[in-house]
Structures are given as structure tokens and as C-alpha cells.
Amino acid sequence: MKRTPAALALLTLWIAALALLGWFVQRQLVIGADLRLFLPNPVTPEQRLLLEEIGEGPASRVLVVALEGADAPVLADVSRALVDSLRENPNFSVITNGEMSPDAVPDELLPYRFLLSPTLDTQPLDEKYLHGELLARGRDLASPAGAFLEEWLPRDPTLELLQLLQRWQPMQEPHREFDVWFDRAGRRALLLVVTHAPGFDPDRQKVALGDLEHALQQVAGDRKVKMTVSGAGKFSVLMEARTRGQAQAFGTAATVGMILLLLVAYRSFGSIVLSSLPLASAAIAGMAAVSAIFGTVHGITLAFGFTLIGVAQDYPLHLLSHRRPDHEPADIARGLWPTLATGVASTCIAYLTFMFSGVNGLAQLACFTVASLAVAGVTTRFGLPVLMARAGRDFGDSRFLDRLWDRIAALPHMRWTAAALAAVGIGVIVLAPQAFWENDLSRLTPVPRDLLITDAQLRSELGTADARYLLVVGATDSEQALRTLETMEPSLQALVKSGAIGGYDDAARYVPSPETQLRRQQRLSDAATLRETLQRSQTGTPFRAGVFDPFVQDVEHARSLPPLTVEKLRGSPLGASIDMLLTQRSGGVSALVTLSGVNDVAALQAFVRKAGNVSLLDIKDASEQLIAAQRTRILWSLAAAAVLLIIVIAVALRGRSRVLRVLAPMALTTVLVLAVLRASGESLNLFHLIALILAAGLGLDYALFFEHASADRAEQRRTLHAVLVCSLSTLMVFALLGLSDVPVLRAIGVTVTLGVIFNFVFALLLTRPPPGDAA
Amino acid sequence: MLPVLSATAATLDADALIGRLAKPAPATVAFREVRFSPLVNEPLIVAGELGYDGPTSLDRRVSEPYRETVAIRGESVRVEREGEPVRSFGLNRAPELRGLLSGFTALLAGDPAVLEHSFKVEASGTDQAWTLELTPIDARARRRLQQIVVNGRADVPQCFTMLTAKGGASVLLLGATADRELPKPTTLDALKHLCSAE
Numbered sequence: 001m002k003r004t005p006a007a008l009a010l011l012t013l014w015i016a017a018l019a020l021l022g023w024f025v026q027r028q029l030v031i032g033a034d035l036r037l038f039l040p041n042p043v044t045p046e047q048r049l050l051l052e053e054i055g056e057g058p059a060s061r062v063l064v065v066a067l068e069g070a071d072a073p074v075l076a077d078v079s080r081a082l083v084d085s086l087r088e089n090p091n092f093s094v095i096t097n098g099e100m101s102p103d104a105v106p107d108e109l110l111p112y113r114f115l116l117s118p119t120l121d122t123q124p125l126d127e128k129y130l131h132g133e134l135l136a137r138g139r140d141l142a143s144p145a146g147a148f149l150e151e152w153l154p155r156d157p158t159l160e161l162l163q164l165l166q167r168w169q170p171m172q173e174p175h176r177e178f179d180v181w182f183d184r185a186g187r188r189a190l191l192l193v194v195t196h197a198p199g200f201d202p203d204r205q206k207v208a209l210g211d212l213e214h215a216l217q218q219v220a221g222d223r224k225v226k227m228t229v230s231g232a233g234k235f236s237v238l239m240e241a242r243t244r245g246q247a248q249a250f251g252t253a254a255t256v257g258m259i260l261l262l263l264v265a266y267r268s269f270g271s272i273v274l275s276s277l278p279l280a281s282a283a284i285a286g287m288a289a290v291s292a293i294f295g296t297v298h299g300i301t302l303a304f305g306f307t308l309i310g311v312a313q314d315y316p317l318h319l320l321s322h323r324r325p326d327h328e329p330a331d332i333a334r335g336l337w338p339t340l341a342t343g344v345a346s347t348c349i350a351y352l353t354f355m356f357s358g359v360n361g362l363a364q365l366a367c368f369t370v371a372s373l374a375v376a377g378v379t380t381r382f383g384l385p386v387l388m389a390r391a392g393r394d395f396g397d398s399r400f401l402d403r404l405w406d407r408i409a410a411l412p413h414m415r416w417t418a419a420a421l422a423a424v425g426i427g428v429i430v431l432a433p434q435a436f437w438e439n440d441l442s443r444l445t446p447v448p449r450d451l452l453i454t455d456a457q458l459r460s461e462l463g464t465a466d467a468r469y470l471l472v473v474g475a476t477d478s479e480q481a482l483r484t485l486e487t488m489e490p491s492l493q494a495l496v497k498s499g500a501i502g503g504y505d506d507a508a509r510y511v512p513s514p515e516t517q518l519r520r521q522q523r524l525s526d527a528a529t530l531r532e533t534l535q536r537s538q539t540g541t542p543f544r545a546g547v548f549d550p551f552v553q554d555v556e557h558a559r560s561l562p563p564l565t566v567e568k569l570r571g572s573p574l575g576a577s578i579d580m581l582l583t584q585r586s587g588g589v590s591a592l593v594t595l596s597g598v599n600d601v602a603a604l605q606a607f608v609r610k611a612g613n614v615s616l617l618d619i620k621d622a623s624e625q626l627i628a629a630q631r632t633r634i635l636w637s638l639a640a641a642a643v644l645l646i647i648v649i650a651v652a653l654r655g656r657s658r659v660l661r662v663l664a665p666m667a668l669t670t671v672l673v674l675a676v677l678r679a680s681g682e683s684l685n686l687f688h689l690i691a692l693i694l695a696a697g698l699g700l701d702y703a704l705f706f707e708h709a710s711a712d713r714a715e716q717r718r719t720l721h722a723v724l725v726c727s728l729s730t731l732m733v734f735a736l737l738g739l740s741d742v743p744v745l746r747a748i749g750v751t752v753t754l755g756v757i758f759n760f761v762f763a764l765l766l767t768r769p770p771p772g773d774a775a
Numbered sequence: 776m777l778p779v780l781s782a783t784a785a786t787l788d789a790d791a792l793i794g795r796l797a798k799p800a801p802a803t804v805a806f807r808e809v810r811f812s813p814l815v816n817e818p819l820i821v822a823g824e825l826g827y828d829g830p831t832s833l834d835r836r837v838s839e840p841y842r843e844t845v846a847i848r849g850e851s852v853r854v855e856r857e858g859e860p861v862r863s864f865g866l867n868r869a870p871e872l873r874g875l876l877s878g879f880t881a882l883l884a885g886d887p888a889v890l891e892h893s894f895k896v897e898a899s900g901t902d903q904a905w906t907l908e909l910t911p912i913d914a915r916a917r918r919r920l921q922q923i924v925v926n927g928r929a930d931v932p933q934c935f936t937m938l939t940a941k942g943g944a945s946v947l948l949l950g951a952t953a954d955r956e957l958p959k960p961t962t963l964d965a966l967k968h969l970c971s972a973e
Contacts, residue, residue: 073831073849080850080865099865136859142810142819143854144835144845144872145864147919147939150812178851179865542815 002389010386014379018281021288028291042626049472049590050622060199061093063231064458065191065212066183070225075189076178081219082191089215091208093579094194098174098181105161111557112564113160114524115517116510117167124523125158125530125555130537133158138542155550168510171496171503171596174462183461188228190462194580199232202240209237230455238451239742240299246740247303254733261732265725266320266395274387275316278376281383282312286372290364297368298361304690305368307748310733311347311697312376314726315340318705319380321722322715323391330385337381338652339708343701344377346648350641350697357637359630365690396717405713405720414765422668425675432678437631438685439624463503465594469604470617471504473591478566478582481591482513484613491607492593500604502597507566507582517563527556634689641693645700653707662707665762666699673754687747695755698730702763727760789898790887792905795930797885801828806835807953810945811963818961822953830880830889847876874920875937875947878909882925882932894923904928906971926970934970946970 042048067075067082079097086095105113114120123129137157140149152161174181174190181190193212197204209229216227262272286305290297318340322332351373354366473488475481485508495501512520525533530552538545569578582591593614598604608616650659670692677688702723709719734756737749807822821843826834837843843856852872853863866873874893881890890896893916894909909923918940926934935947946966948955958965 076850076865136856138815138819139841139843139856141812141814142808142821143837143843143856144847144852144869144875145854145862146810146812146819147872147943147945148869150814150943151941153814178849179863542817542819544814544816547814 002387007387010383014277014281014383018284021284025284025287025291028295029287030296044622047622047626049617050619050626060232061194061197062464063193063195063208063212063229063233064455064462064464065193066228066230066458067189067191067216067225068187068228070223072177072182072186072189074223075182075225076180078216078220078223078225079180079189079191082215085215085219086193086211089211091196091204091211092193093196095191097189097191098169098176099179105165109564109569110155110161111554111561113156113164114555114558115520115561115564116512117160117164119158119160119163120520120523125525125533127533127537130157130534131539131541134537134541134543141542154547155554157548157551170463171505181462183458188461190458192462192464193229195233197233200236201233202236205233206237209234228454228458230451230458235451243303243742243745246742246745247737250733250736250740250745254736257732257736258729261725261729265721270389271320274384275313275320277387278316278379278384279309279313281379282309282372282376285375286368289371290368293367294360294364297364301361301364301368304365305372307752308365308369308690308694308697309372309376310694310730310752311701312373313729314698314701315344315376315380316384317726317729318722319384319388321395321725322718323388324394324396324718325391328385328390329388333381333385336708339704340377340381342649342652343697343704344373346645346652346700347697348373349648350645350693353637353640353644354634357633359633362634362637394714394718395721396714396719398717398721401717401720405716408764408768411765413768418664418668418762418766422671425668425671428675429671429678432681434678434681435683436678437628438683439627460597463596465505465596466598468618468620469595469598469601470619471593471595471604471608471614472617473593473614475589475591478507478589479514481582481589482508482511482566483515485591485593486513486516488593488611488614491611495603495607498600498603500598500600501595502599504593504595505581506593507578507591510578510581511564511566511569514563514565521559521561521563524555524559526559527552530555630686634686638689638693649700658707661767662700662703664766665703665759666696668762668766669699669755669758670696672758673751676754677751682747685747687744688751691748691751692755695752695759698727698752698756699759699763702727702759703767706763706767723760723763727756731756787898787900787902787905789896789907792898792902792907793882793887793890793896794885796882796927796932798827798883800883801826802883803827804949805953807948807957808945809948809957809961809966810943812943820957820961825879825949827880827883830884833876833880847872874909874911874916874923875935878923878925879935902929904971934966936967936970 042051065082067078070078080099083095083097083099086092089095134157137149137153137159140146141153152159175184175186176182177186177189181192182188183190195205195208197208199205212229213227216225259272262275263269266272283306286309287297287302290301290305318336319329319333322336323329324332348370351366351369354362357363357366473481473484475484485506489508492501492504496503524530534548534552535545538548566578566582580592581594582589595604604616608614646659646663649662653659653662673692673695674684677684682688705719705723709715731753734749734752737745738753740746740749803824803826805822805824807820810819810821812819821837821841822839823835823837826836828834831847831849833847835845835847837845841857843854846853846855847866850866851863852866852869853861855861866876877893878890881893887896890909893912895912897908897910898905899908900906905927907925907927909925911917911920911922921938921940924934924936924938925932926936931950933949933952935949937945937947939945944963946963948966948970952970955969958969
């Protein structure tokens, strides 16, 4: 490193600029975790609904909690205490263990019970009915249940509220022990929790999970109860932690390895510090560009972005390797610039196509990478040389490199072998038996299989909604939606009866349509009549005259109530269920009928065809279509990128043979990496594609530098030195990632590792000047 | 002689008394329950037998004036009545019942430590005619169940009176006392008298 005033001033300015940009990023950038950023804009209503489901839909917010490890009575007790302690927690909109409690219904909704319960459809409040009910209540009062019913009876002698609560239970009743949900074996107490945070918000999910854990510790005390939490939110927290942990561990190992490698290669700490400056500048500039243009950035964008700018690490290494004692670094940088600039420009232009892919996350990724690479290239060219002292030695002047280069030069040219390899590679790609593309959306955030199995078990025990099939009713407003749902009721009941589905849930189970409510309202007798009927029906019961006045008042109140609307219920504790089932959208309302225990899809399809105004949403199918659409866009972007790349190289190099020699290793590598992946049984996903793009960018740089060095023997040694250091450092980083057991990291690691090896070998074999050209 | 007698009476040993009440499970005892409620004209009276089978299992079988079985198993209460569907609810919803259960079973277990775990215990009277006042320690439980008063003679509990916080009350007459004729009119005071009388 130079210690001239100019160099020190530049270094100070540089670091100050980075600090300033860093401050801007820190202030501006919001890191989002919404997976939808990485999906294309929805086209069909199903896709729109799907995206809502994925992002913040009911399914993504539901957590299933299992308590085990103690006797059933203890578990039931802990389950109740857990519900009590979390009921007021702001992170959860619902926490329930199946126990019905009249306290759950807010006071102002109580008079509505006559309009909401179907009792009045078949049973008027006549003398015979009331007499029977009152006799039963007298016995209830004398039973141990008496003490807690006592305060309810004056207001609700028919226990209408309990009937209503019963009706609101899941249709496929989970197994119960001691009145709370258990699995069928009676070994695990089960609870259902709905978080306010969407499933794919690991930060807020983490807070909610922490609260859950804390509450358990509080209520369980010294009783040994083991809690298992399962659901999308839990998975996103888990995968985030695991991915972050492994990325950090491998990142640390890679950094240490990198420093050792650079020390061996350049024998100077100063060089290592200098070489990190362009990369640091690239990262911060990339984030600044994304914050300025997009405001929020997806966590995945950042992770991928940092992967992709690994190419930028190579730029200063080329400069370091090419230094010589007899030349100023500035001259060397000037000499390398055409090659470096071609590499930077072609890669950047290729990435630019992703800006127009229609996938927001990819556009961010492109923005990030283009800004980063440009900054890394420019700082390597204009910044670094000013700070750099002349090298003490010529890195090309090495006996090892000499011998290595001679051996390589002795290798036969492999044009035909390369062509044959390409043909075999394409054959393997085409013939591998597994599906070419991975269409399963869940693989984007892959969850270990055993966790998914536990999740499926717990969900089936609770009879929670099927994750794949949903019925969707479109309507202009909530009232119309409720009416439609009510007309569907008999057919749905028939489907349950025939076993096609185990049960269903829809908004009309909670709020009947206004017409139904008005019809029930008309069946309520006026206060005077009811009081008289009560008086007569009280004969022969132990109850005191006038004790049921609150009941008469409630009925009178119910007679004049406007029908309960969905909007009114939304604000109550029951709102969470309604929110999930009836969502306001631009241009109307869509009502969901969630299904549980789907056995016969054909019967559902037949029902949908007959009903006409309802559609069956197959989430798996819709998500696969969406992924396919996303891939089509990415592939078109890739094709455009490839064409642009060829044009840029052609313009820069001029001359068919040179262009071919530079592009051949990259193309052959891509084919062979694909072939190896296919042969090992992988189906390709987004992560493979991104890794392939990175590998192609690296390969292009290797080939460009080898091509540039073709004339001069000493320059060839220096280039070999540079490319060796570059490829070894990249190889180390990605080979480590390839060891990860997080599928995403492994996919990227393995693909890039293969890409680096192939690219290096083919750049040597194919880009090397033909024998006649050698000096 | 007299001072000695009064000294014995004053220092009635609650722990020893409770120890003497122990009855091995399973045990059954006849009962008659008189329940006072502001909702009814006359107190509600039922009779039958209580079956005790360990600290988490209690059956209350009513045979008069109708048949009804309430079975407490752990945290769950199950109510079966002729001509009606079976109903069940959690014990946590009926603190009176929990109080009865823990008081009753602790007495039958004859273990003062168990009793003192949930109740403040005050004993008065003599070894022959005694009264135990059990007040729930937990403030939350006390909001529903104010106090349980147990009257007995020698090593036989006779009356089990539960006073709820809202002024309700329920008196369980046990064993031979259950067969005695109820005072007319049946008021709480009259029952108190019956329980503490010879």
C-alpha cells in the first residue's frame, strides 16, 4: 500500500463515501420477507387468491400446538392455562383448545343469538318448549354445573348461546379429552393458534413463537410438558435461522480460507485489505441502488445478490496478480481495463434483462448486481491503483507456473472433444428421466420432510382445512356472498354425508344472511306475549316468578336489532374466523369455503359445475402454473441476456475466432453442469438458474483474461496466476456451501462449484491461443 | 378437672382430627344436597350417594327426585341425566366443584398437608363435635367459592356447607345425617342448626 498524501486522502474519502452510503442504506432500506416478491404478477383470479393465500392467507397464519410428555389431565390443565394466559396477547388473533366458553362472546352480541342460531327455524318459543327447557334448567341448577350456570340462566334459560358455540366448533370435531382437543391416541393435547403476522414474516413470527414458549414455561411450572409448534410461521423462522446459521458458518470458514489463500498468493496483508475495498464498495453501492429505486428489498434478493457479486471479488485479484516491479499499478490497470471492462459490461448488460422480467424480486436482484459490478469494476480500475504500491515481485515469474503452463500448452487442442462432450451433455439433459423443472412452490423455502409429516399429522388430528383445495365464491358484497353460501349449504351437507369431504367451514356458519336473520326475528314473540308464555311454562318448575326478565328483555332487544353484519362481527373476538373466510377485494368480496378431509375431488368438481357461481381452487395446480409462468419469463430474460452478451463480446473483440474462443468454455460449461445436475436426478429450480448465471459470468471473465494474455508468455503466467487465485477462492466458498444441508444453499454451492471447475478447465483448453499463434 | 377439659377444647388439634377422618378408597357415602339459589322459590333438594375413588375421581349419583350421574375424572366433569344427551365441561369452569372435590378428597385421604395446600384451615369445637372452616388460599378461587364449612362428630363428617361469593349456598348432608328429616322451612340457618346439633 502506498503512503503518499494522495493515496491517504483517497482512502479517507473512499471510506467516508462508503460510510455515508452505508448510513443511507441503513436509513432507507426495509428488508421484506414476502415471498410474493419473487413470483410474477398474478393474471387469473385464482392466482391472485393464491398469492394472497401464500402471503398472508389464513393457512399461513395458523400454527398447530401439541403438548405432550405428561398425563392427560396435566396436559389438559396446561392447555387451558396456556389459552388463558395468551388470550390477550397482541401477537395472536385466535388461540383455542376447543373449549367453549360463554365469556368468549361479547355482551353486545348476546341478543343476536336468536338470529344466529337455527333453533327458531324449527322450534318456536312456545309454552311446551319453554316448560321442558325450564325443567331441565332446574336440574342443571341442582347439579354441580349449577353454580356457573346460575348467572347465565336469567338471561338465557334455553342455553341458546351454548348451542351457538357448539355450532361454531369445527365440523370435523377433533378428539377430546377432559373437554379440550387431543390427538386420537390421547397422548398430545392440541391447540390452534392464529398469529397476526403472516407466515412468511420470520421476524414477527419469531416474537409470537417466543411468547408462546414463555407462556408455556410460566403455566407449566415444574411440570414437564414438551411443546411442539408446527405451521408455516414456525417453518419460516426455522429455515431462516438455519439458512442464516449455515451461511454464517460457511461464510466465516470461507473468509478464513480466502485470507490464507490470498496470503499464500500475494504474501502481503496490505494486498488483502486493498482487494476487499472494491467488493465492500460493490455491496454497499448495490444496496444503496436498491434502496433508492425500490425502497424495500427481499431477504432472498440480498442473499442472492451477495452470491452473485462474488464475481466482483475477482476484479481486484486480476489487478494484484498482474502487478510487476517495473510498472506503475496505474499503467497495469489501464492495460487490463479493456478486458475487465468487457467482462463487467457484458455481465451488467446481461443482468439488465432481468429488470424487465416482470418478477419484482428478480428486478431488484438485477439492480443490485448491475450497480455492484459496475462499482467494483470502476473502483478496481480507478481507485485501487492509486492506493497500490508497486509489487516487489512479478507473480508470473514462478517456476511452478512456468512448468504448469508448459504442461497445459502441451495438451492437445480439444475442439472436437469439446463438441463431442457438448453432444453427450445435451443427450443426458434430454434423456434424464425426472421432470426438468421443479414446480413445487414449497421447495422455494424447503422444509425438512419429518417436520412436514408431523405437521400433516397434527393438522389431520385437528381436522384443519385442507391445504390444497378451496371453494371460492365471488360476490358483489358480503350479503350476497352469505346468501350464496346459504343456498350451497344443502349440497355441501350432502357432500359431507356422502363422505366426499369430512367437513367445511364458511362465513354463513357464523353469520346467516340478513334474510335468514329477519325471518328468525319475525318468529320472536313480543315482550307481553313472551312474558305470559313464560309465566304459564314456569308452572311446576322451581323458578321464581319474574326471574327471567332479562331473557324477555334480550328477546325484545333482538326483535328490533338490525341483522348482524360481517363488518360488525369483524371487530369482535370472533372476527378472526370471519376475516379468514370473507375478504374484501377491489370490485367485490370473495368468500372461501375451506374443506377438511377431502376424499373425492371428482364429486367436488361435479358440485362446482352444477352450482355455477363457485369455483374450486386447486392451490397446488395454481401455484405450479404460477411457477411455470415465472420460469417462462426468466427463461426469456435469459435468452435475451445471452443474445446481448454475444453482441457485446462480438463488438468488443471483433473477430469470429476470438469471440468463439471466449464464449465456448462458458457455453460448454453450462451444458455440462446441467448434464451433471440432471444425471444426478435433480429437477431444476430458480436457485440452480441463478447459480448457473453466476458460473457463466465467472467463466466469461476467465476466458476473457486468457484470451487477452494469448500473445505474451510472461503475461500468460500472470493471467494463470490471477485466474488460479480467482477460481480457487470461488471454489472454496461454493464448495463449502455445497456441503450445507439446506437445499437452497446446496443447490447454489454445487452448481457454482461445478461451474468454476468446468469453466477453468475449458478456458485453459479452449481459449488458449491455437499453437500457431503462440510466440 | 374442668380447666383441663376446656384446655382440650381450645387446643383442638386440626391435623390429628383430619388424620382421623381418613377413609380408604373406594368409599361411598349417602348424601342429601340442599341448594339455595336466588332464582328459585324453594331450595333444590336432591339425594343419592357419593362415590370416592382416589383424589381425582368422584361420582355424584342422584337417585331422587330424578336420576342423574355426575362423574368427575381429573379435569373433566360429565353429566348424564335420563332422557337428555350427555354433557361435559371442564372442572375449571366450576370452582365450587373443584373446591368440593379437593376439600372432600383431602378429608377422605386424611392428609392435612393436602388440605392446607389449597385451604386455610381453622378448627373449632371439641374432638366430639367439631367444625372445620376451609377458606381457599387462591384469591381467584375465593371470588367464586368463599368458604367450605365442615361439621362433624368424632371421626365422621356430617355436613359440608359451601358458601359461594355471590351469597349462594349449598349444604351436603352426609351419611346418617342425610336421612334425618329436614327442618321446615328449610333455610340455611335451620340447616346450620341441624348440622351443629346433637
